[in-house]
Amino acid sequence: MMEKKFTPPTSMLKTFIPILVVILSFTSCQQEKTANGPIYKRDYKEAILESRKELGAHLMTSFTPGGSVSVSVDGELVWSEGLGYANKELKAPTQRNTKFRIGNSSQLFTAYLIAKMQEENQLHIDSSFYTYIPDFPKKRADFTLRMLMNQVAGFPESSNREAQQLDKKIRTLKDYIKLHENDSLVYQPDSYFLQSNLSLGLLGILAEDISQKRFADLIQETIIDTLQLNNTQLDNTMAIIENRSNTYDRDYIARLTNAPQINLNPLAPALGMLSTADDLNLAAQQLLEPGFFNEETLRLFYEPYQLSTGQRLNSSFGWLVITDREGRKVIGQAGSTTGGASAIAVYPEQKLVVTLCANLGSDFEDLPVMQIANHFLKIIDPKEDAKQE
Incomplete structure (x- = not known):
């Protein structure tokens, strides 16, 4: 006798299909969570455990x-891991793809x-800035692109809270440069070092002028897309940005508060990027060997800058260059901004x-x-x- 094939009634299918959709959606969420979950390599178990304690203690004691x-x-x-709350x-937990404001980095x-x-060959860093932007108001001394990038061009030091202090009418990089174009130099170029957001802004506007493209598009095409930094972009407070962390600040008695809303577009070349620890790691790996950059360019990042006075700085072309206690060479960044x-x-x-990335800026406690x-x-x-220790 032929076995009768069971065909579920339509009413059962109507009940079962929505349940199946829900189950699949949970499965999909679980896969996404796993994709952005922690990475631990067994060979470095002890280092990871000790480092995790170190970072956890920092987050707790700094109330980050x-x-x-x-x-x-x-x-x-x-x-690779996210800790604490985005x-x-x-x-909402921090994950590996959580985007943070990275400040000066x-x-x-x-x-x-x-x-x-x-x-x-679109520019030469030892050329005068005025070679490319001849209409910029003349200062009492000339300065080069290399001086701007090495923060020795003579411009005044920037306030750590400059982004908060900008007038609301200052919306773009061009607005910011226009605001400061008549600022005077505060020291003879190539004789001193002061961290200046304006120096980075001038390089950003120069790149725009040479390429006839917006700074955001240049960074996207030249760096982000080429290196596949999929979780890096310019911050935009008006846009909905997937996986962006909330931002935090401290009030006058050091209590944790939500950070004030600020527009970092005018300061994009100096402070305005969002990124993840993974993306920053991949970007920094480009310094390890020629590939994205040639040997000559790598020397720009490796070699400390020497002033005209003969003093050698602990910084290079946009990076810090130091040695640790054991004499190892270290190239680094430390960035902080509101939030x-x-x-x-x-x-x-x-x-x-x-x-490392975090969602609380600090002028006092460096990330470990x-x-x-x-x-x-x-x-x-x-x-x-x-x-021996």
């Missing part, structure tokens, strides 16, 4: 709601852009890159990037005195 970390060795991610009110993208434009902070440490000889790096260096490049 959330942050992310990314560590790579020879181009391979060995630890949104404290909603208790934004200048690495400006440095990369100007360096690539030189490689492509966000970041830190980068690149050990070129050990091919170690450590990057060097401390975390030290835990990994004990495995990668142990020194004799470290072994």
Whole structure:
């Protein structure tokens, strides 16, 4: 006797299909969460555990709601994780693709852009700024693009709260340059160092003028798309930006508050980028060997700048250049702005890159990037005195 095939009634299908859709949607969410979940490489278990304690303690003691970390060795991610909250009110956890304001680390993208434009013979960094922007109001002394990028062009030091202090009418990079175009130099170019947002802004406007493209488009085409930094972009308070962290600040008695809304577009070349620890890590890996940049360009980032007075700075073309206690060379960044902070440490000889992001800016407490790096260096490049400890 032939077995009768069961055909579910239409009413059952109508009930079952919506349930199936819900189940599949939960499955999809779980897969997405896993894709942005932590990465741990077993070989570095002890370093990860110690570093996790270090970062967790920093977040707690500084009352920072959330942050992310990314560590790579020879181009391979060995630890990547989000900790704490991207949104404290909603208790939304930080993930690896959570975008943070990175503050002064934004200048690495400006440095990369100007360096690539030189490689492509669109400009020369030792030329006068006036070679490219002859109508800019003349100052009492000339200055070059290299001086602007090395923060030795003579412009005054920027306030850490400059973004908050901008008039609401200042909406674009051009507005910002127009506001400051008649500012006087405060020292003879190439004789002193002062961190100036205006110096970065002038490089941004120069790049726009040469290419006839907006700064945002130049960064997107030249850096972000080429390196596939899929979670990096210019901040825009008016736009809905997927996976953007909430931003936090402190009031006058150091209590945690929501950060004031600020427009970073006018300061885009200096402060205006959103990114993740993973994307910053990948961007910083370009310093490890020729590829995205040629050997000559890499020397721009590696070699400390020497002033006309003979003094050698602890900075290069948009980067800090120092040595750690064991004499290892470190190329780094430390960025802070209202509602966000970041830190980068690149050990070129050990091919170690450590990057951190957080959703609270601070003028007093640096992210523990060097401390975390030290835990990994004990495995990668142990020194004799470290072994004895």
